[in-house]
Amino acid sequence: MTEPQEETRMRAVVIEKFGEPENVLISADRPAPEPGHGEVRIKLILAPIHNHDLATIRGVYGYKPTLPAIPGTEAVGRIDALGSGVTGLEVGQRVSVSGIHDAWAEQFVANAGKVVPLPDSISDETAAQLLAMPLSALMLLEDLRVVPGDWIAINAANGAVGRLVNVLARQRGINVLNLVRGPASVAALQEFGFEPVFDTESERWLERAAAVTAGAPVVRAVDQVGGRSADDLLSLLGPKGELISFGALSGLPLTINPGALIFKQAIIKGFWGSMRAEQTSADELRLLIVELVGMAASGVLRLDFEAVYPLEAAAEAAAASETRGRSAKIALSAEPA
Numbered sequence: 001m002t003e004p005q006e007e008t009r010m011r012a013v014v015i016e017k018f019g020e021p022e023n024v025l026i027s028a029d030r031p032a033p034e035p036g037h038g039e040v041r042i043k044l045i046l047a048p049i050h051n052h053d054l055a056t057i058r059g060v061y062g063y064k065p066t067l068p069a070i071p072g073t074e075a076v077g078r079i080d081a082l083g084s085g086v087t088g089l090e091v092g093q094r095v096s097v098s099g100i101h102d103a104w105a106e107q108f109v110a111n112a113g114k115v116v117p118l119p120d121s122i123s124d125e126t127a128a129q130l131l132a133m134p135l136s137a138l139m140l141l142e143d144l145r146v147v148p149g150d151w152i153a154i155n156a157a158n159g160a161v162g163r164l165v166n167v168l169a170r171q172r173g174i175n176v177l178n179l180v181r182g183p184a185s186v187a188a189l190q191e192f193g194f195e196p197v198f199d200t201e202s203e204r205w206l207e208r209a210a211a212v213t214a215g216a217p218v219v220r221a222v223d224q225v226g227g228r229s230a231d232d233l234l235s236l237l238g239p240k241g242e243l244i245s246f247g248a249l250s251g252l253p254l255t256i257n258p259g260a261l262i263f264k265q266a267i268i269k270g271f272w273g274s275m276r277a278e279q280t281s282a283d284e285l286r287l288l289i290v291e292l293v294g295m296a297a298s299g300v301l302r303l304d305f306e307a308v309y310p311l312e313a314a315a316e317a318a319a320a321s322e323t324r325g326r327s328a329k330i331a332l333s334a335e336p337a
Contacts, residue, residue: 008032012105013314013332016068018059021318025057027311030070033102033109035083040112042095044334046128046308047075047103049321050160051247052274057318062272065101072103072332076118076127086112094118098131099277104311106334116289122296128331129160129303134292136273137164139280140246141172143271144220148173151213153236155179156224156249157197158188160303160329165222166194167301177209177218177236179229181324188327200232210236220244222271227252234260242267305331312336 010032015024035041053071055061065071079093089095095115102108118127140161146152152169154162157178166189169176178189178197189197198209217238223230226248234243234256243266245254260266277285295301306328309317314332321330 010106011311011334012070012102013072013311014068014070015057018057018067021054021057022315025071025315025318027314030105032107035081035086035109037084038086038112039083039109040079040086040089040095040115041081041083041107041109042075042077042097042115043080043107044075044077044103044105044332045094045124046077046305047072047332048129048132048305048329049317049332050074050132050329051249054318054321062274070102070105070108072105072108073100074098074128074132075100075103075108076124076130077108079115080107083109083112088112089115089117094127096127096130098135099274104314104332106311116293118293119297122293123302125305125331126296126301126303128305129329130292130296130301131289132273133160134164134168134301134303135277135285135288136271137161137168138288138292139273139276140222140244140271141165141168141174143276144222144242144244146172146174146220149175149216150220151175151177151216151218152220152222153177153179153209153218153233154222154224155200155229155233156247157194158185158327159224161224161246163189163192163194164301166192167295171295171300175213175216177212179209179232200229206232206235217241222246223254224249226250226254228255230254231257231260234264234266237264237266240265240267242269244268245270304328307331308333310334310336 009029012030014028097110097115100110158180196212198205221233221243224247227250308331
């Protein structure tokens with residue numbers, strides 16, 4: 001008679017109810033997952049904390065998991081087990097993956113077709129953030145339909161998407177008008193060489209921002225904040241321009257001046273990276289990912305973390321992630337404190 005195999009356990013971050021991340025995130029032991037057909041199991045190195053992860057934990061995102069659940073949608077790690085039918089990948093290979101679930105754990109599984117093998121020249125910090133936000137930013141730029149010399153504006157520009165838009169736009173000769181809150185955020189962007197940048201809490205900032213393009217229209221504006229910030233962007237937008245709602249960091253609905261909307265004949269629309277990716281062909285996605293990997297390998301695209309926390313400190317890490325004035329994302333690591 002065959003002896004039953006002992007169950008392998010792992011550490012994981014778990015939510016048993018929706019709510020404020022710092023209140024509902026706990027650490028728990030869970031059975032280590034086994035990869036199914038066409039899947040690989042990955043041992044976590046680093047996983048970023050994204051705004052959409054926090055929205056999911058609160059229960060207000062477009063995807064709502066069945067509870068209890070392990071959060072986390074992007075990570076870098078090493079393959080430690082292959083499911084049946086997997087070819088072209090090896091145990092020990094370092095890979096990035098996004099668009100998954102359960103990544104905030106020592107081990108997680110992913111569809112083999114979603115993982116991206118990485119050259120050694122890409123750091124773990126960049127690799128952990130290489131797909132979700134950069135891919136969204138790249139697809140966003142594609143959808144903006146801008147050409148070299150055009151001006152676009154973006155608020156919350158010191159965040160991951162804002163900085164990525166700056167990097168990618170520069171590659172395409174697009175001018176970016178950056179809006180942030182507070183002098184520390186201005187200084188952070190200026191350190192990267194991302195100009196022009198305006199503090200929306202300073203006097204007459206809107207007037208100065210409107211003048212910086214020397215009469216050229218702002219053809220697209222990307223709002224990540226919501227509330228009255230959207231109306232500020234609408235004020236900067238040129239005739240027949242487009243205002244794209246990318247996020248709602250304020251948690252407030254858009255406040256829009258109907259006069260500016262009407263007389264500028266502006267268009268307002270939303271952008272959701274996950275849905276955009278689902279609607280993109282595999283060949284197009286592959287080309288975009290190859291572009292990102294190439295930029296990261298050459299050093300053009302570099303993404304750091306402000307701090308790294310162990311899985312056991314996920315609640316503290318989530319609180320840090322929402323601290324105003326951060327210059328980079330917060331990450332979780334499988335390494336103990």
